[in-house]
Amino acid sequence: MKVLKLSARTLSVLVAATLSAGCGDGLQTSAAHNSAGVPAIAGAFHAFAGVRPPGPAHPSLHKSWVSADARRERRLLFASDSGLDEVDIYSLPGMKLEGQLTGAGFNNPQGMCSDTAGDVYVTETNNTEIDEYSHAGSLLARYPDSIGFPIGCAVDPATGNLAVTDIVNDGSGPGQVLIYSNPSTQPKLVSNPSQYFYYFAGYGPKSSLWVSGMNASGGYMLSRCSASSCSTIGLSGGTVYYPGAVQWDAVHRSWVVFDQRCRDTTAACSYPVSPNGVLGTATTYDSYKGGSDCDLIQGEIATDRRENVVGGDYEYCGAAASTFNRWAYKAGGSPTKYATLSSSYSVPNGVAISTR
Numbered sequence: 001m002k003v004l005k006l007s008a009r010t011l012s013v014l015v016a017a018t019l020s021a022g023c024g025d026g027l028q029t030s031a032a033h034n035s036a037g038v039p040a041i042a043g044a045f046h047a048f049a050g051v052r053p054p055g056p057a058h059p060s061l062h063k064s065w066v067s068a069d070a071r072r073e074r075r076l077l078f079a080s081d082s083g084l085d086e087v088d089i090y091s092l093p094g095m096k097l098e099g100q101l102t103g104a105g106f107n108n109p110q111g112m113c114s115d116t117a118g119d120v121y122v123t124e125t126n127n128t129e130i131d132e133y134s135h136a137g138s139l140l141a142r143y144p145d146s147i148g149f150p151i152g153c154a155v156d157p158a159t160g161n162l163a164v165t166d167i168v169n170d171g172s173g174p175g176q177v178l179i180y181s182n183p184s185t186q187p188k189l190v191s192n193p194s195q196y197f198y199y200f201a202g203y204g205p206k207s208s209l210w211v212s213g214m215n216a217s218g219g220y221m222l223s224r225c226s227a228s229s230c231s232t233i234g235l236s237g238g239t240v241y242y243p244g245a246v247q248w249d250a251v252h253r254s255w256v257v258f259d260q261r262c263r264d265t266t267a268a269c270s271y272p273v274s275p276n277g278v279l280g281t282a283t284t285y286d287s288y289k290g291g292s293d294c295d296l297i298q299g300e301i302a303t304d305r306r307e308n309v310v311g312g313d314y315e316y317c318g319a320a321a322s323t324f325n326r327w328a329y330k331a332g333g334s335p336t337k338y339a340t341l342s343s344s345y346s347v348p349n350g351v352a353i354s355t356r
Contacts, residue, residue, distance in 0.1 A: 051149045051167070052108050052126055062086060062100050066137035070098035075302075076135065076354045077310055078120045079324045080109040083347030087112075087122060088324070088339075089137060092302070092310075092353070095326060095337040099137055111152035111165075111200060111298055111350040118356035121162060123150040130164055132183075135354045141183045148175055152200035152245075152298070152350075156207050163209055163225075165198040177201065177211060177225055192223040192230035197243070200298060202255075204248035210255060212243040222246065222257065222277070238271060238279035239264075245298045251307055254280075258299045266317045268296035269332070270309070283332040287313050289320040290334060298350045301329060308336070312348025322346050 062084075070076060070089055076098065077090040085106040089099035103109070107126035114120045118135040121143075130143040130150055148166030155162055164187070166175040175198035178187035191198075197214040204210065209225040210233070220240045223230040244258025254272045262269035262284060272280035285293040299311035307329040315322045321342070325335035341348060 062102060064100060064102045064137070066099035066101075071136045073098065074356060075304065077324070078112060078114075078122075078133070078352045078354060079310075079312065079348060080112055080122060080350040081341070081346050082108050082110055082125075082349040083345045084343060085109060087133075090324065090339055093304070093308070093326060093337060095324070095339045097339060101133065101137055103131060103139070109349070111150075112352035113153040113155055113162075114352040114354050115155040115160065116157050118354040120352045120354050121153050121155065123153055123164065123350070125149050125151060125167075130162070135356045143180055143183045143187075145178065145187075146170070147178060147187075147189065150178075151175075151198065154201040154203045154209065156203045156209075158207050161207075163201050163203070165201050165211060165213070167197050167199065167213075174198075174216075175213070177209070177230065179227075188227070190225050190228060190230055192221070192225075192232060194232050195221045195223055195230070199243035200245045200258075202245065202247040204255065210246045210248075212246045212257060214243060222273075233277045235273070235277045235279060238282070240271070240279070244268070244270070244296065245300065245311075247301050249301055249307075251303055256301060258296065260295055260297065265292070266294055267292035268294075268299075268313075270299060283309075283330045285309065285311070285313075285325075285327050285332050286334045287315065287318065287320055288323055288325065288335050288338045288340075289318070291318055291320075293325075294318055297348065300351050300353060302326075302353050310351050310353065312351065313338075314348050322348050324348050324351070 073091050075092040079088045087101040109122045111123045120133045122131045128145045132141040148169035150164050151167045152165040162180040164178040168175045174196045176191040180187045196216040199212045201211045211223045222233040240259045241264050242261040244260045246257045249256050258270045269282040269284045293313045294317040295314040296311045299309050302308045309327045309329045313323045321340045323338045325338040327335050
């Protein structure tokens with residue numbers, strides 16, 4: 001673990017001080033930098049903020065379990081709780097809790113992704129590794145990350161390669177994308193010279209890889225990556241304020257980017273985006289109480305008989321319990337199904353759908 005270097009490159013309020021998070025008036029950039037040269041970002045805290053301060057994982061309140069029903073389900077939602085350091089497993093479309101994984105000491109599990117076989121990958125930010133689980137919840141492999149602090153991931157359906165986004169590297173510098181062909185070989189590194197923070201990634205047609213993040217001043221950035229490098233996608237037609245997920249929507253044949261601070265508020269939304277960076281009409285996501293979703297950290301478009309978006313609502317700015325949800329897409333609005341999280345320490349973070 002990279003514990004000693006962590007204190008020298010803490011990400012100002014981008015650090016995941018999740019349990020003390022509260023609402024702010026909007027994301028603003030500051031000229032101040034910390035000792036690692038990382039810009040201080042003022043405004044609202046966000047759960048999906050990078051690396052927690054050094055220390056042990058939160059003590060798990062549960063032992064790992066997976067129901068017999070879950071093993072028979074064709075579609076499952078794996079959802080990381082970075083507050084309790086565990087992964088919940090829900091049946092789809094009913095959102096019934098079917099299991100919980102505490103792992104061998106999860107420490108800040110955040111972004112997630114899945115492959116065509118139904119295996120699920122969990123980025124373990126503070127443990128600096130990526131854990132691969134089967135549809136039945138068995139640990140299959142661990143991908144070590146000796147370069148930086150992993151936040152998001154995506155699997156290329158054409159090649160099976162695993163792309164992992166490091167929010168920053170181990171030397172307190174800019175992050176990068178790591179592309180693994182398997183757990184036992186060194187990953188290939190690609191990056192965009194203009195990008196500093198790397199959040200989420202998504203694969204599209206012909207192994208195209210898009211990555212959301214920020215520049216060194218805290219401005220939103222979207223990159224397109226090839227096998228050797230990444231370049232900036234210039235956005236027009238609107239503004240994205242805080243990095244969320246980025247995905248290929250195979251039904252509508254377009255890319256979709258999520259914004260954790262839609263229109264510079266505490267609302268969450270997503271935008272279709274054309275290949276040349278033009279943002280379309282926003283879809284806004286509400287909580288089960290009817291108000292704005294406080295923080296949809298990672299949303300995922302799920303396609304079965306109809307399209308849905310699954311993701312969490314970290315209710316740090318409201319009075320409702322935090323939840324994992326399923327929303328109709330592109331309708332948005334209130335969730336059609338949800339599962340409330342009983343612990344006040346829960347931080348709903350990443351999601352991935354396992355289909356077999």
